[in-house]
Amino acid sequence: MDHEKVNILLVDDQPAKLLAYEVILKDLGENLVIASSGREALEVLLKTEIAVILVDVCMPELDGFELAAMIREHPRFQKTAMIFISAIQVSDIDRLRGYEMGAVDYVPVPVVPEVLRAKVKVFAELYRKTRELERLNQDLEDRVRARTAELENSTAKLRESEGRRSMAIAAGKMGSWDWDWITGDWMWDEGQYRIFGVVPENFEVNPANVQALLHPDDVDQLRKAIAEFNKGTRSYETEFRIVRPNGDVRWCVGTAAATADDSGRVVRVSGVTVDITERKRAEERQNLLAREVDHRAKNALALAQSIVRLTRADEVKAYVSAVEGRINALARVHTILSLSSWQGAELSKLIDEELAPYSLGGQIKLAGSEVQLLPATAQTLALALHELFTNSAKYGALSTRAGQLAIGWQVEDELLTLTWEESGGPLVGTPKSRGFGTRSLLASVESQLGGQAHFDWRAEGLLCRLEVPLVRKTAATAAPEKFEAASSAELQRASG
Incomplete structure (x- = not known):
């Protein structure tokens, strides 16, 4: 099964040993990164994401223990797996010291290729699985955040829509009405009265009075709408002008929808009127x-x-x-x-x-x-x-x-x-x-x-x-x- 390659850092001051490690580990199919000193290894770590570090204990200037201590001091590398290779007999005290410095395992010299490959492979797979788990967790967190944001956005939009509707009605820019097609009874809300510039106390809503408030040039729009509904049209929209009792001319857009009984006959027409004077x-x-x-x-x-x-x-x-x-x-x-x-x-x-x-x-x-x-x-x-x-x-x-x-x-x-x-x-x-x-x-x-x-x-x-x-x-x-x-x-x- 194909998998994402990880980087394995090989640190040793002797080129022959580095070459031997490369030959042993190349069958793992991972990316092998070479460093010939502790300082060079630190430079590589700062530039590259490393899964496993294979480091020689005995190196001049900066030995394996000192290098491990410096690596562990950096927050990025506190959990990076380090395997020590030692050509000398490692005492229990040295082994304990190594573990304290961050080593996860020791490999003695002469190195057994199968053992070295097995150890490195285990830690490489562990690193890969850990990264995969982190990605899955991050993806899950991202999806949760996205879903939460979507819900919050949806809620905000609903609130905003309701707020706009309330503001429009309060400002007199929108009104709704209902017309019983059978009895001829009309029902206007407060916004509708406000748009037409009349008050419920002294204005009776009926076809004659409504027509009287329409601009003379737009009266035919009402007749046309009635004719369309009688023909079976279920929705109608048009722009028209009204002339308020004080002479103020307002532009409106009206949207109406018809409700029919089982036989298809129109029994009720409801609609919304929006004042679009400012837009005009x-x-x-x-x-x-x-x-x-x-x-x-x-x-x-x-x-x-x-x-x-x-x-x-x-x-x-x-x-x-x-x-x-x-x-x-x-x-x-x-x-x-x-x-x-x-x-x-x-x-x-x-x-x-x-x-x-x-x-x-x-x-x-x-x-x-x-x-x-x-x-x-x-x-x-x-x-x-x-x-x-x-x-x-x-x-x-x-x-x-x-x-x-x-x-x-x-x-x-x-x-x-x-x-x-x-x-x-x-x-x-x-x-x-x-x-x-x-x-x-x-x-x-x-x-x-x-x-x-x-x-x-x-x-x-x-x-x-x-x-x-x-x-x-x-x-x-x-x-x-x-x-x-x-x-x-x-x-x-x-x-x-």
Whole structure:
């Protein structure tokens, strides 16, 4: 019968003896592990699971007794079987000492192969059976734990289900009813009255009164359900609306099941009504959000398309760098807006995102209170700031370590005034012509945001002032299609 092999450690300082032990024990079919010293044996034990240790009593440095004592001190090996082999006559005192050190048996020299094999085999089988028993015990414990956990989980689920049902009824989200098909009598529980917004004291449950509470467009659902049950249908489910006496419209899902007599005739219909108004509203909000995301995506793509189409450069590398920079600026503000669920963005965060690569040695100073920008304003202003930072890094104050940049902003009467003041950089002269960045900045601030951009090309550095209305219905806040068209048109004129 096939069995799992176990490891038998052979410890002796003489290679010839180790070889002899291997020859004697190879027929056992176990894994034989060799160690030529006590220290080597300890190293093997720490790395390998050993079933039986066959150790020579007389070894230099660390003899068999000392090795056995060290092995027994380790918790893992306190029950490991050790067989001593002794080439000298072992006295009763030595034998007792060996047993105290943990030996389970002695084999004298010359070794009788059959005796050695028999002894090792017994302890190897004992080790294997012990491990098998431990595995069976562990498996049993695992199954008991799993079964206990399953029962606990089942109980918890039952309690949770009952708790949810109680909470749903208590919160007025669920109600149950019963309709005697023969007599026409109705029975509603408290949850059903609550869903329909009526009280038992002044509301009689009958088909006419129930129909009066149904939304006019959903009355046919009740008639259809009655017709289906008369045809032999045993269960029916539908969504419908009710109009409470106070005018509140609620969405519900109703599930009904019919009970028939021996002849197949329906005698009773019972059902459950669940108020799903919040779910319906959530679906509406989700649809609205999807449309909003679609609008934002089209807006961003329109701006990106305009940037790619209208950027000008003398070489491919410069063109790629300019396009990447502008699109990255658009991506950064998009991330900021996404984190706020597109409610807006703080001006300081836009500036922090753009100045991050240049904020070295205290060259840049900021001054201004927190200002919340609308999404469209934030997108346009982020691109404008990107152009200012890019130009400054190429030709202005940020192109040298001695340069200084001061950015300040304030709001008065819903008008944001942002001042950009450079100094300490290369001498500045009024440019003979405006590049795409400057022209697009003017076009976006003045046309899209309804603001103004002023440039003063002073010798000591550029002074720029942006005036942006924070509340203004422009192309940026109009319908998505108009905004996209306006963005592209303004950038088109900027490139002209």
